[in-house]
Amino acid sequence: MRVVFAGTPETALPSLEALVASRHDVAAVITRPDAPAGRGRTLRPSPVAEAAAAHGIEVLKPAKPADPDFMDRLRQIAPDCIPIVAYGALIRREALDIPQFGWINLHFSVLPAWRGAAPVQRAIMAGDEVTGATVFSLVEELDAGPVLGSITERIREEDTSAELLARLADWGSKLLVDVVDHIEDGDIAAVPQPEDNISYAPKLTTEEARVDWNRPAFAIDRHIRGCTPAPGAWTLLEGERVKIGPATIADDRTLVPGQLSIGKQEVRVGTTTTDLVLGEVQAFGKKRMAAADWARGTTFPDDPAFA
Secondary structure, eight states: OEEEEOOSSGGHHHHHHHHSSSSEEEEEEOOOOOOEETTTEEEOOOOOHHHHHHHTTTEEEOTTTTTTHHHHHHHHOOOOOOOSSSOSSOHHHHHHHHOOOOOOOOSSSSSTTTSSSHHHHHHHHTOOOOOEEEEOOOSTTTTOEEEEEEEEEETTTTTTTTHHHHHHHHHHHHHHHHHHHHHHHHHHOOOOOOOOSSBOOOOOOOTBOOOSSSSSSSHHHHHHHTTTTTOOOOOETTEEEEOOOOOEOOSOOOOOOTTTTEEOOOEEESSSSSOOOOOOEEEEESSEEEHHHHHHOOOSSSSSBBB
């Protein structure tokens, strides 16, 4: 089958590589335009663009998927199907109608749960025990198209959003190629999503990532892991923003919510249940480091507390 792949970040790379290694012909790649990156903020191509170029695949970078020149080129390529993973822009009806078998989207949840931009983060923060990945036919409504295949994956107690997303991207790439295989073979049918149990996963904002210490330890732990690495869980100490990395739930409670206890081997923070033992922290303008090392190099007021 002649396919064009659409994707942008590293999360999409396993799917691109799996399609390149499959029986299908990847005729081109669609990705977002070059964007500023690094300290110098110089323009750099997306990870998908770099990988496609390394394979000698044509790269299309429309400012908008509705650009006339892009649409003309896509019609010239005439793909049978367009698999899409984390592309980062809305696809309108005119573009959806170009490939015979449509656009098929790999989404990192078991739909209809967690439609939207941050399904992995929201699943961890909500305390879900199981999530997964779904391949569905793309429609104009957000993540609402009929399902072509899905897998499930257990959310581990120590999972950050980055770790869980990496597993889902790997397993999901195999699911995506399998679906494309069956589309070509003509032995697969799309199943409409259920109309109940729909939930949404909007992109996390920096303000949402702020830690509320007046919550139970298990909820704060999930919040921190869900926000790691982006946008990064944070709190305030004496008016200074401090990023908080994954923590460990202690067995006992010795502190009030937000109170810091700084020992030689660990830094604890109080919650409404048991204490949390901090793992890594990052003060503004500083490198990420172990919480105990950070505490030893910082002058604190008496009985310091996070806000």
